[in-house]
Amino acid sequence: xxxxxxxxxxxxxxxxxxxxxxxxxxxxxxxxxxxxxxxxxxxxxxxxxxxxxxxxxxxxxxxxxxxxxxxxxxxxxxxxxxxxxxxxxxxx
Amino acid sequence: xxxxxxxxxxxxxxxxxxxxxxxxxxxxxxxxxxxxxxxxxxxxxxxxxxxxxxxxxxxxxxxxxxxxxxxxxxxxxxxxxxxxxxxxxxxxxxxxxxxxxxxxxxxxxxxxxxxxxxxxxxxxxxxxxxxxxxxxxxxxxxxxxxxxxxxxxxxxxxxxxxxxxxxxxxxxxxxxxxxxxxxxxxxxxxxxxxxxxxxxxxxxxxxxxxxxxxxxxxxx
Numbered sequence: 001x002x003x004x005x006x007x008x009x010x011x012x013x014x015x016x017x018x019x020x021x022x023x024x025x026x027x028x029x030x031x032x033x034x035x036x037x038x039x040x041x042x043x044x045x046x047x048x049x050x051x052x053x054x055x056x057x058x059x060x061x062x063x064x065x066x067x068x069x070x071x072x073x074x075x076x077x078x079x080x081x082x083x084x085x086x087x088x089x090x091x092x
Numbered sequence: 093x094x095x096x097x098x099x100x101x102x103x104x105x106x107x108x109x110x111x112x113x114x115x116x117x118x119x120x121x122x123x124x125x126x127x128x129x130x131x132x133x134x135x136x137x138x139x140x141x142x143x144x145x146x147x148x149x150x151x152x153x154x155x156x157x158x159x160x161x162x163x164x165x166x167x168x169x170x171x172x173x174x175x176x177x178x179x180x181x182x183x184x185x186x187x188x189x190x191x192x193x194x195x196x197x198x199x200x201x202x203x204x205x206x207x208x209x210x211x212x213x214x215x216x217x218x219x220x221x222x223x224x225x226x227x228x229x230x231x232x233x234x235x236x237x238x239x240x241x242x243x244x245x246x247x248x249x250x251x252x253x254x255x256x257x258x259x260x261x262x263x264x265x266x267x268x269x270x271x272x273x274x275x276x277x278x279x280x281x282x283x284x285x286x287x288x289x290x291x292x293x294x295x296x297x298x299x300x301x302x303x304x305x306x307x308x309x310x311x312x
Contacts, residue, residue, distance in 0.1 A: 008132075051132070051133040052133075071131065074131050075131050075132060078128065078131055081128065081309055081310060082128050082131065082132055084260060084308070084309040085124065085125070085128055085137075085309050086128075086134070086136070086137070087256060087258070087260060087261065088260040088261060088263070088264050088305055088309060089140060089249075089252075089264060090204070090248060090249060090251070090252030090255075090256075090261070091134070091136040091137060091140055091203075092136075
């Protein structure tokens with residue numbers, strides 16, 4: 001509904017996509033699953049790395065891939081509580 | 093000067109229990125906000141947790157001071173820490189309560205006004221504390237300032253409900269409206285003891301609503 005709540009839901013969708021695919025995905029797959037523009041996805045991924053929800057790595061062919069961290073998994077577990085709390089107090 | 097001096101005799105003790113409940117509930121909400129902040133790194137959650145932590149601490153001090161007044165333990169404390177008069181000790185406790193509550197509400201205002209600059213928070217807290225502590229009647233000024241703060245804070249929660257009409261947003265909007273009404277009663281309680289009791293009862297309704305919302309958040 002408001003910017004931040006959508007933001008929380010997008011973060012949830014990205015992390016959920018990673019979790020559903022065994023924890024690791026290439027950026028193109030995340031782009032497809034999260035339904036974001038390339039620029040927006042880059043911003044979200046940077047933010048998620050900074051917050052420690054995902055890590056970025058490169059293989060030998062210099063292809064990037066992202067892995068969900070323990071903190072990211074905890075976010076998914078408590079997503080409903082986080083969403084309800086922020087919604088109740090209008091913290092978006 | 094102490095808060096309990098505004099209470100009728102029969103209410104002594106009840107106010108201590110109620111304030112302890114408000115303190116515990118505020119600290120429980122703060123703990124949840126900090127736990128969620130740890131998981132999300134959302135700045136708003138840290139600020140919200142800080143404001144409720146300060147408010148909880150403030151209620152805790154208020155409860156202890158009111159308990160000391162009725163239990164007369166403060167006479168021994170005064171002797172032990174070599175404070176000449178009991179009223180100085182009680183006033184010190186009252187000032188600590190006012191200090192933490194004012195800063196807690198300032199953080200909540202800063203948060204709900206969606207300010208980014210921390211300087212705005214310092215300015216708000218500094219001016220409020222200056223206004224309260226330099227006034228002739230500190231208690232009256234404190235309740236006046238906190239009522240003005242609560243008008244803005246309640247407005248945030250009412251707008252939040254109007255934007256997102258759900259039971260949890262309604263419960264919180266009502267809780268802060270009750271807190272505002274209770275503060276208005278405390279302004280009058282400086283001259284009329286019964287309003288001190290009504291203020292506490294309205295505050296109780298507010299904190300019961302906050303507890304209900306806390307239960308709903310964890311239940312869903």
